Amino acid sequence: MRAQSVLNLLVIDDDQLYAERLVHLLDCYYETINLGFLDDKEELLKSLRQPWDVLVFGNAYDMSFTDVVGIVQDQNIDLPMICLMSEEMAAVAHNNEGLPDIISGTMVKALTVEQEMTVVMSICLQHDNLRSRHELKALRLVLSEAEQRANVLIKNSKSAVAYIDQGIHIFANDPYLQLFGFESLNDVMGVPIIDLIAGVDNVKGFKQFLRQFNKGNRQDVEFKFESVRMDGSTFEAKLQLAAATLDGEPVTQVIIQQNNTNSAEVAKRLAAAERKDSLTGIDNRRGFEEEMASVYKQAQQGVVTAALFYIQLDNVGKIRSSLGLKGIDATVKHIAYMLDELISDGHVSRFSDTVFTILVEDKTTTELESLAAHIVSRIKDTFIEVDKRTISTTVSIGIVRIEKNTAEPNILLERAMEVINQIMVETSDHGGIYHLYDPSEHANSDDHALAESLIDAITNNRFELSFQPIYDINNDRSDFFEVFLRLPLADADNTVLTPDQFMAVAKTHKLREKIDRWVLINACKKINEIRKTQPEARLLVQLNSASLTDKKLPNVVSQLIKAVGGAAGVLTLQFNEKEVSDHLTVAKTQFSALSQVGCQLSIKNFGSSAKSIEIASFVQPDVVRLARNYVEGIDSADNLETVKSLIMLTNEIKVDVLMPYIEDASTMSVAWSVGARYLQGDYLEELSSTMVVN
Structure with missing residues (x-):
């Protein structure tokens, strides 16, 4: 087989x-x-x-x-x-x-x-x-993380919990020490657990109970007995055993409940703890999903109307470059406390590293927009102290209504994320913006009409390609071209759509892979002509997440590279950092497969997440293209140092940096000094329908 x-x-x-x-x-x-x-x-x-x-x-x-x-x-x-x-x-x-x-x-x-x-x-x-x-290694990591979580829960638990090894105490939490009258952990260390059991019959019974447990018998894990404190007083108790680990070594966990405390109460408290985010104290993603399921169910029954706020921190890349993870953690904690304070009648959660969610009920559209504006304004005007330095941040907010006939929770979440992506595109990477998802803007009739135009453009080559040269400082030439896709519409206004205006519909109708394939084939036809006179010319082509997960892509790219001369590096494929982050394991495999066929890889909008360097180190691209907010305002000393720091860290993992959006002479003069290998922007040369090597 x-x-x-x-x-x-x-x-x-x-x-x-x-x-x-x-x-x-x-x-x-x-x-x-x-x-x-x-x-x-x-x-x-x-x-x-x-x-x-x-x-x-x-x-x-x-x-x-x-x-x-x-x-x-x-x-x-x-x-x-x-x-x-x-x-x-x-x-x-x-x-x-x-x-x-x-x-x-x-x-x-x-x-x-x-x-x-x-x-x-x-x-x-x-x-x-x-x-x-x-x-x-993976199993050991899972075990270590599980043990760490368990130890945190035990230390903070109100239940009396201890660990024993061969019947001897090796750890106990504060409620356990208080229950039996021990002053400190050192006092209970080494004490046999049978010393805490009153009566000869109880001791004999417990020894038999523990012996059966150690042999693997898990049918009975509870033992009722009379327990004795250090001062000699006794009380009725119930003991529960469970297999556990401490510092990677197998031990036996003991939970003692006094006065017939119900184990269901312990389970309830543990479940509540699992909903909490350890950094901020507010609910985590699990807590959000449980609350979302409850709200959605009520909305489907017509009991309430609700709304989801998806709130993303904007400048995490800059904060990380300037202050590291400590700066990110301080910012996340501050924003979490502020949101929890602002939202008195809703549910606030930390959804992921730098994303929060809010669920509110029974608010009008005007009230939702007013709340979003208030959040944006408050956060924008807030200053955060980190190691005697003051930083600030902004947020982008996507709002989605939850009503009786709305889509399932995962679809609503996707819509909120799409709103954030739309904000990023429309505002050129700036934040501090909110937008309410309007279903009427995505009506089926409009979608189908645009989908038909996309299919026609693929079938009859009605897309248009534009090119912008990229200057290579190391080799002192500009024969590296980025490809830009456009869709002309046959309307009275001669409208031309960019990918951010039609890719959502393309995704719905599963056209993204076909569009990417069209771009690759037709861009390679163009570069093949140019390479007849400029044999060093090469392409940078932006693709989307559908291609990132397409197992057939490496074979297609290999054939295209051979068709244009077979030179390694003639084609560089570029993917958005957020899409790479969302499909990290798949991206690593795809990047490796593409590298094997001589294709180079690039990450766009680099520096927009808290873990940009870690992401690049993991998937190993050849080039990264900086997010716009690193270039704008680069004339200030702080911003310049942030950019230099990010580029230095990127170069250390042997990845070249492309600095785009160079629009004026002052930015150009600074761009030479920051350590980037590639420079690009309208100041150097604007987009053109042809590739011209200067």
């Missing part, structure tokens, strides 16, 4: 036919095999930016196997390695029994090229071992 899996195999050798022979032999064990082939050090350093499953070393131009091991270790990469040797060298590297000197879960040394079966088996086993390590 053919395995449904993927192998990323890196071969370092001077014989490509041997590498392809390995792929052929491995083909029956893997659904997909991505082969990387090289034979020198410089190519290896570049290739290690991509994820690999197994490395096979034969012969290299300027490296030994020891050199390769050192490079991989310096990069701190978990990459299994297999060393192939000549028969003479392999004989020396074997022990007296004729077996390789080194064979482990991460390395097999002293195999010969002729041992194809052994090499294939080693690759499969090393790959399987690597996957096991990754799964074990």
Whole structure:
């Protein structure tokens, strides 16, 4: 049976036919095999930016196997390695029994090229071992996070909770200490739990109860008994046991309830704690979803009308570059407290890192807009102190009504997010704006009419492409062109629509992939003509999230690159940072697959999230295109330092920076000094229907 899996195999050798022979032999064990082939050090350093499953070393131009091991270790990469040797060298590297000197879960040394079966088996086993390590690492992380959450809940719980190991106390929370009269944790450490049980019969019964639990019997986890305090007084209690971990080690959790306290009350308090955001104290996303489900149900029954406010912090990228995560946390906490204070008759939640939601009931459209304006104004006029520095922020708000016949909660949430995206596009990345989603603006008749125009444009090539050159400081030339898509309408006003005006309808009618494909094909036709006289010319093409998740895209791009000459880097595909963040794991896989076929990658609107550097480091693009708000106001000292800091951090992870929106001479004069490789804007050259290399 053919395995449904993927192998990323890196071969370092001077014989490509041997590498392809390995792929052929491995083909029956893997659904997909991505082969990387090289034979020198410089190519290896570049290739290690991509994820690999197994490395096979034969012969290299300027490296030994020891050199390769050192490079991989310096990069701190978990990459299994297999060393192939000549028969003479392999004989020396074997022990007296004729077996390789080194064979482990991460390395097999002293195999010969002729041992194809052994090499294939080693690759499969090393790959399987690597996957096991990754799964074990993920499980340990899940366990660690679960233990951390549990410990926080236990420390803050009003129930008496302790951990025991072989019947001995090793931890207890404050209610437990108070219940039995201990002064501090040190007093209870090492005390056998049977010392807290009154009566010989109770002690015998508990020992049997604990023995059965330790053997794995979970049918009965409750034990009723008479307990004794340190002062000798006794009380009726109920004890509950549960398996747990402390510092990664297995222990037994003990919960003691006095006066027949109902365990349902404990569960209720734990459930309430799981709804809370640990940083701000307001409800988290889980709390929001529960409240949203309740409000939506009432709205469907006609009991109430309600509205959802989706509130996004605007300048998190700047705050992060200036003050780091401490600045982000301080801003989020301040805004959370302010919203909680402002909204006395609604439900405030922290939806994600820098997004809040508010649910309010029974307000008119005028009241909703008035509330949104008040929130925007209050936050804009607020100053936040962080480490003796004063910062400010703004928010963008998308408002969606929740009424009897509205769509499901997830659709309403998507609409609120679409409003935010629309605000970002319409205001050129500025915030401090609110907008109420109006269903009448998205009526079916209008949607269908626009959808028909889009289909006609795809079928009959009615789209138009414009191009803007990008100046490459390193190479002192402007033969790198960004592609812009336009849709002319056949109306009396000669209206021309931009993607932000028709992509929502394209998404509804599942046309985004087809539009992206049209842009790619026709842009490549244009660059193919230009490269006949300008062989170094290349393209930057913006695509959307539908293409980001399209598994067929790498094959299409590979064919297009070959059609325009096959030069690596001739085509750079660009995706919006928010879309990359929303599909992070998929994006990493797609970026890797596209890199394999010689395509370069770019992230647009870079710096607009709190984790921009982490995102870029994870998916490893070749270029990032700064968000507009980094360029505007760059003539001030603070803004200039923020931009320099962001570019420096980006360059440190070996990613080039494109500074767009250079519209005047003053911005141009500063742009040279910030460390960006690429410069772009109307001051350099405006959009044109043709590509002209200056």
